[in-house]
Each structure stands twice: as structure tokens, then as C-alpha cells.
Amino acid sequence: MDVNGFYALSAALAIGISTIGPGIGQGLASAKALEGMARQPEIIGDLRTNMLICLAMMEALAIYGLVFAFMLFGKIA
Amino acid sequence: MNAVLQLASEGSFLLGGDAMWETSKIGFNFSFAPGLTKWMIVFWGVMLFMIVAGVIGVRKKALVPTGWQNFSEWAVGGLTNFFTKMIGPKLTKTFGPMLVTFFIFILLSNYSGMLPLNFSTEEGTLSLSNLQAPTSVFSVTAGFALIVFCCVHFAGFRENKLGYFKHLISPVVIMLPFSIIDEIVHPFTLALRLFGNIHGEETVVEQLGTLSVVTSGWVPACMEILGVLFGLIQALIFSLLAAIYISEAAEHE
Secondary structure (H helix, E strand, C coil), rough: CCCCHHHHHHHHHHHHHCCCCHHHHHHHHHHHHHHHHHHHHHHHHHHHHHHHHHHHHHHHHHHHHHHHHHHHHHCCC | CCCHHHHHHHHHHHHHHCCCCCCCCCCCCCEEEEECCCHHHHHHHHHHHHHHHHHEEEEEEEECCHHHHHHHHHHHHHHHHHHHHHHHHHHHHHHHHHHHHHHHHHHHHHHCCCCEEECHHHHCCCCCEECCHHCCCCCCCCHHHHHHHHHHHHHHHHHHHHHHHHHHEEEEEEEEHHHHHHHHHHHHHHHHHHHHHHHHHHHHHHHHHHHCCCCHHHHHHEEEEEHHHHHHHHHHHHHHHHHHHHHHCCCCC
């Protein structure tokens, strides 16, 4: 495998591995938020906004991986 | 035919073909060299649209609004109410217009990436592809985040005067370097999140289009429909997080 192959592999690993944690985290967060919404429909608006903020915070981790994948992908000659 | 191609190539310069000054692949370009890029034209287009829409909205102010004025008042009023609920009326009075503008601008920028207006004349044939959304360039989102960074500290100073610095060393002095890192990381993640999401979505659409002949039409189209939702959520997240950072800085003891 030449250098380009390693770049491609590391780009794939960067985005692949970095999505695992945020995926689990976002699943747990949205499950709990939906549970709360089902129990107390009167605070759905507040819960939705807060859930979106939390999801965005977790999303940032996956986005770091994505950015690194792009940077590595750009190195492929 | 040649005249048409000539016109199309000029149009390609205007609407996002190859520019005089090509950016790097993902826009990590901090050069100050003068020049036009694809996304700058789109950026100006979105700006122009917003200015014209705003001027039309307030040109003939009626007590009972109809048509475009009604829509503008609904949009701006609704967003202002949303931020008022989030950060309180006092901060909304100062930063509300900025946050609403951020929301509308980022929303329109994200959606501008779906307009198939990118004329290009490769190999003599006229082809259309999607425009490049300005928010899929890191320089643009970093600029947005820089504005938010300045506003956060302006709000903190205005509300707490010099006592604002105390939050850096609370609860103990050892936290100082971590607090400083925190202050820098906040706007950085703000910029990276928007850039990564929009750029990633555009790249996915582009790559799906080249996957195979059978799926090249409808699979990217499905992804674009998802992109409508993502664009809205990212615009909301950006303005919401900016609002929260501002209110956090302003509320310090």
C-alpha cells in the first residue's frame, strides 16, 4: 500500500471511529428526551430546544472527525 | 452556438464556475489576496436577497400587514420572541437583531447550496450543478464565530464591568488556563460545526451523484430533502448556541 492508500484508510477510520461515541450519546439523549416529552407533553417546546442543544454539542465530536477526514482526503494526490 | 457558450462561460464566472482565485479544496485559506471565489458571489447574492426582502417588507408599512410585510413580521417577530424566551428581553434588545440575522442568513446560505445555478462549460457542453453554499467554507463560518466571540465578551463586559474577568478564575485560580481554552474552543466549535455539517452534506450529495448511473438522479435528491431539514437545524443551532454563550457571559456574578 502506498502513501495515498494510507491517507484514504486513515480518512475512513477518522470519520468511522469518531461517529461511534456521538451516535451512542445522541441515541441515549434523544431517548430520554422523548420519554420526557411523552410523560409531560406540556413542556415539549422547552425539551426540544434543550435536546437540540445537547445533540449539537455531541455532534461537534463527530464533526471533528469529519473535518479531519476531509483534511486527510485532501492530501490524496 | 459560440456566442451562447461565451455567455455561459461568463455566467460561470458569475455564478460559481472556476474563479480567478481558486480556494483550496475545503476552504482553509487565510490568504488576503484579492480575488473572487464561487462562494463569495453566492454570499453577495444572499446578502442582496436579504436587503431587498427587508426593504420591500418595510416599504409600505400598513397597520394591518398583508403579503410580504406580513410574512417578514411573522418571521422576525417569531424569532425575536423565541430568543426572548431563551435569553430574556434585556439581552434580546441588544443582540436579538444580530441573532435573527444570523439565523436567516445561515438558513438562506444553506439553502442556496441547493440551487442548480452553477453553469460550467467543461468540454464544450453546458452543464448545471449545485451552487457552493457560503456556509460550506471554513472562512465564512469562522467569520461568523468571530462576531459571536466579540459579542459574547462585549455582553460580559457591559453587564459585569471588570468583574467579568472573575469567571476565568472561579472556582479556583488553577482553572485559569482551562477557562481560557474554553473561551477559545467555544467559537471554534461553533464555526467547525456549521462548516462540517454543510460541507459534509454537500460532499455526500456530490459523491452520491457520481456513484452509479442508476442511482445518480434520485439518491442525491433524497439526500437534498434531508439537507432541507439539516440546513434548518444547523441555522437554529448556530443562533441558539450564540444566544446561550451571550447569556452565559452576561449572567456572571
